[in-house]
Amino acid sequence: MNEKRPLILVTNDDGIQAPGIRLLIKTAEEFGEVVVVAPDSPQSAKSHSITTLNPISIRRYVVHPEITEYSCSGTPVDCVKIAIHKLLDRKPDLILSGINHGTNSSTSVIYSGTMAAAIEGSMNNIPSIGFSVDNYHLTVDFSPVVPFLREIITKVLQNPLPVNISLNVNFPNVAETSIKGIKVCRSANGFWHEQFVDGNEPHGRKTFWLTGTFTNREADSEAEDSDEFALKQGYASLVPIKVDFTAYPYIETLKLQGFEKE
């Protein structure tokens, strides 16, 4: 093994068997030594959750015997933590998460397991990128994104990201459009409006199944620098994501409103 090759950790939230991660692994292999640690079952919308009330377990996952792969019973963030602290013999040079089947643009970042894995990487000072495609179907051919993956991976290996900053890359629906290029953007200001679909479980109890639609709070005219706008125009959006929750400008407001107390 060539010690000089970058060590690349690949994970996702759709589960280790998803076509999206398979394509990402194949592309990552062009750039370095690849180790895969990914959930053993779908973990969509798990956000930054971690498993603390139960232990987790891992198994070797053997599809291509030349690649070291582990499936993990935990969440995407558990995968990153156990990879770094238990499974890898050195700190990875890069974490790639995805390719997610479904978009993670705008505020969807907050629900996304794909992006949580990348964000967790950035908190550990490892350059990390989450990739998503605006198409949920597992049978859609994601290969049109490959040249863009190569471009972005190359650039990040040349320009490592600082601590607490990761990249959120979203591609438009490759089944319907060709990708025009890449735009560096900010996250659009939007939210999900929920609907619950009522049902009954076999014992008669009511059940509620969460579904919803995304609403963008911004008009196109005021949001040309946003990821939603870039995607609408057929571009891949690339947003730098930071780990910092403070609403700084609001600190002074709260002080003026008398929230401090001695």
Next chain:
Amino acid sequence: MNEKRPLILVTNDDGIQAPGIRLLIKTAEEFGEVVVVAPDSPQSAKSHSITTLNPISIRRYVVHPEITEYSCSGTPVDCVKIAIHKLLDRKPDLILSGINHGTNSSTSVIYSGTMAAAIEGSMNNIPSIGFSVDNYHLTVDFSPVVPFLREIITKVLQNPLPVNISLNVNFPNVAETSIKGIKVCRSANGFWHEQFVDGNEPHGRKTFWLTGTFTNREADSEAEDSDEFALKQGYASLVPIKVDFTAYPYIETLKLQGFEKE
């Protein structure tokens, strides 16, 4: 029922039976009509995860028949969503989450189910506050925080928070210190360093149980405006939390590094 009384939704992540939420409910009742929708089991570290792969169910929870309470099989964020979209007949005026048994200062926000519920409230334009105490034990008397809860709830009802901004309130360990006052702060820059405790399940497979210690990246001398510093000095910390993931200053850096592509 007096229509003019504020409608207050109370939730948490430790589960509907936790002493922390019981104290919060009792305090909230001084301020308005209270409805409780909280997880039916502990949901610590569930972050902003939502349940989309299965339906969820709810039950009436009757301890004090005069209060409307529901336990929910989902996560804290599920509780907020189903409360707003299914269970409440009008939009709540305030969401209170907690009182969490354990601190949610600094970057712990990202893992916290308590704060996720408050953040979800803010995304729905409902003033929302998460409360946590730096003590994990369920038997510790949290009552010293009550005068501070009253103070903060009063102020937020007088000064409603804008959309996408919630408050993260942490109290020092009330079993060891008296609370000196309240400081408006920013989140400290820290991270959790993980350790996995190895074990074996009964069938012989190895298990890994996540634990860890918090590391503050900042020295006290450079962090007097941070929540960690305020807590260390015996104050309650109050941090405005925003929903915005973009690392704005880094957008230009990425453009200069040639990440855009036509």
